[in-house]
Amino acid sequence: MGIARTIPRAPGSLPLLGHALSLRRHPLAFLVSLPAHGDVVRVKLGPAAALVLCDPDLVQKVLLDDRTFDKGGPLIERGREGLGNGLATCPHGDHRRQRRLTQQAFQTQRMPAYAQMMSKQIAEAVGRWGDGDIVDVLTAMQTITARTTLATMFADTSDASLTDLLADFNVFSRGVYKRMFMPPPLHKLPTPGNRRYHQARARLRQAIGSVIENHQARDDNSGDLLSILLAASDDGQGLSDAEITDQVMSFLYAGIETTAAVLAWALHQLAQHPDLEARLHTEVDAVMPKGAPATFDLLPQLQFTNRIITETLRLHPPGWMLTRIATTDTQLAGYPVEKGTTIVYSPYLIHHQAALYPDPERFDPDRWNGRTTRGRNSALIPFGGGTRKCIGDTFGLTEAALTLATITAQWRLEPTPGATVRPVPGLILNPHGLAMRITARTTSNPAAPRST
Numbered sequence: 334m335g336i337a338r339t340i341p342r343a344p345g346s347l348p349l350l351g352h353a354l355s356l357r358r359h360p361l362a363f364l365v366s367l368p369a370h371g372d373v374v375r376v377k378l379g380p381a382a383a384l385v386l387c388d389p390d391l392v393q394k395v396l397l398d399d400r401t402f403d404k405g406g407p408l409i410e411r412g413r414e415g416l417g418n419g420l421a422t423c424p425h426g427d428h429r430r431q432r433r434l435t436q437q438a439f440q441t442q443r444m445p446a447y448a449q450m451m452s453k454q455i456a457e458a459v460g461r462w463g464d465g466d467i468v469d470v471l472t473a474m475q476t477i478t479a480r481t482t483l484a485t486m487f488a489d490t491s492d493a494s495l496t497d498l499l500a501d502f503n504v505f506s507r508g509v510y511k512r513m514f515m516p517p518p519l520h521k522l523p524t525p526g527n528r529r530y531h532q533a534r535a536r537l538r539q540a541i542g543s544v545i546e547n548h549q550a551r552d553d554n555s556g557d558l559l560s561i562l563l564a565a566s567d568d569g570q571g572l573s574d575a576e577i578t579d580q581v582m583s584f585l586y587a588g589i590e591t592t593a594a595v596l597a598w599a600l601h602q603l604a605q606h607p608d609l610e611a612r613l614h615t616e617v618d619a620v621m622p623k624g625a626p627a628t629f630d631l632l633p634q635l636q637f638t639n640r641i642i643t644e645t646l647r648l649h650p651p652g653w654m655l656t657r658i659a660t661t662d663t664q665l666a667g668y669p670v671e672k673g674t675t676i677v678y679s680p681y682l683i684h685h686q687a688a689l690y691p692d693p694e695r696f697d698p699d700r701w702n703g704r705t706t707r708g709r710n711s712a713l714i715p716f717g718g719g720t721r722k723c724i725g726d727t728f729g730l731t732e733a734a735l736t737l738a739t740i741t742a743q744w745r746l747e748p749t750p751g752a753t754v755r756p757v758p759g760l761i762l763n764p765h766g767l768a769m770r771i772t773a774r775t776t777s778n779p780a781a782p783r784s785t
């Protein structure tokens with residue numbers, strides 16, 4: 334079948350472990366090194382082989398054919414064990430029904446109302462910051478995205494147990510990634526890491542049970558995602574309680590972690606580039622009314638803000654590595670691919686190629702002058718593609734722009750001396766060690782006078 338050519342192998346495979354060690358210890362450097370070996374490169378994860386796609390058009394081909402290249406492979410399988418069979422992890426056979434059902438909550442016309450709720454939640458969260466505070470920026474951003482996701486998707490505005498929820502999601506995210514490299518029999522051993530993972534997962538499902546119960550007790554059908562899911566359980570489409578919990582778990586996780594990572598990386602980059610920070614201040618000062626949060630109607634004017642977000646999505650894509658499984662014998666780039674083969678696609682790998690982005694490690698929002706993430710561009714894939722493309726892309730971009738503009742209009746975030754920021758790959762690519770000092774701009778940074 335196909336042309337019998339041998340797929341190039343990544344160098345450095347170890348007996349038994351294959352490339353698992355490189356992928357555990359230096360995953361980003363390892364991924365970025367692969368295109369030098371070919372458009373498709375074979376890696377070994379322990380005994381199992383996987384094919385990594387290094388060419389953007391091949392990635393598109395795989396993403397556009399989700400029947401042949403279904404959700405699967407170690408990352409998705411571990412994700413499915415953890416999150417359940419929700420929209421993000423379900424196989425092709427379940428996807429159409431689930432997507433049709435949940436899509437209603439993401440219709441374009443709903444965005445202005447969501448944005449209004451977001452602006453309120455963002456203003457409240459940022460309003461609690463104090464001049465001179467040192468904050469863990471990732472946690473601060475997750476707090477904002479958790480509040481907005483709970484309010485918009487689940488009509489839940491009580492933030493009583495938010496801290497526990499976020500801590501549990503963090504343990505969960507790292508755990509899913511680590512488990513990808515463990516043989517399944519080891520997943521159940523009573524090690525401290527496994528115990529922490531199982532406890533976090535159990536607590537998350539319990540917390541989600543409470544979100545659902547509270548929603549049912551309020552009996553409000555405000556058209557939010559949870560109302561839609563609950564209505565579907567009554568109207569013969571038959572979503573079971575477990576299926577609803579799986580959906581809520583998937584949407585909460587995806588809604589909280591991804592946008593928070595983008596915001597945290599963007600604030601880190603701005604602190605590293607005072608020239609860009611000053612340009613952003615000029616924009617938000619000119620566009621936004623003094624002391625008020627950013628609102629939906631202002632988004633078209635926040636063009637530099639949007640370019641910063643696009644460049645952050647390029648340089649630090651939260652969904653940095655994803656897997657698929659070949660459901661039938663097929664071909665990729667003329668190479669035969671057997672049924673059951675794991676396929677890896679990595680927005681990080683594609684976005685860091687010098688052939689696509691000159692000087693790829695440089696944070697340069699001006700790459701996007703006159704271009705947007707919504708254009709067809711196989712070289713920019715932070716939201717994936719095809720029928721499994723992120724359902725929350727517009728929601729996430731809106732939330733990121735509103736949050737970044739609101740924060741930078743009011744606060745300056747500076748690195749704390751000695752802090753070392755590094756990417757920590759889990760299910761999401763998060764910045765670790767991002768502690769920053771926040772100072773109120775209106776009192777301490779008169780450098781960019783307000784235009785109104």
Ligand code: HEM
Pocket residue numbers: 420421422432482486583584587588589591592595650651652655656714715716717718720721722723724725726728729730733
């Ligand atoms: C900037 C923020 C975001 C980024 C970078 C992002 C990234 C992604 C990516 C890469 C995928 C495809 C995964 C794959 O191919 O296997 C995806 C799917 C998905 N995302 Fe997002 N996401 C973001 C925000 C959100 C938000 C805010 C929500 C929900 C509120 C969300 C919910 C989902 C869901 C449910 C899927 C699965 C879609 C399907 O399979 O039909 N995402 N996201």
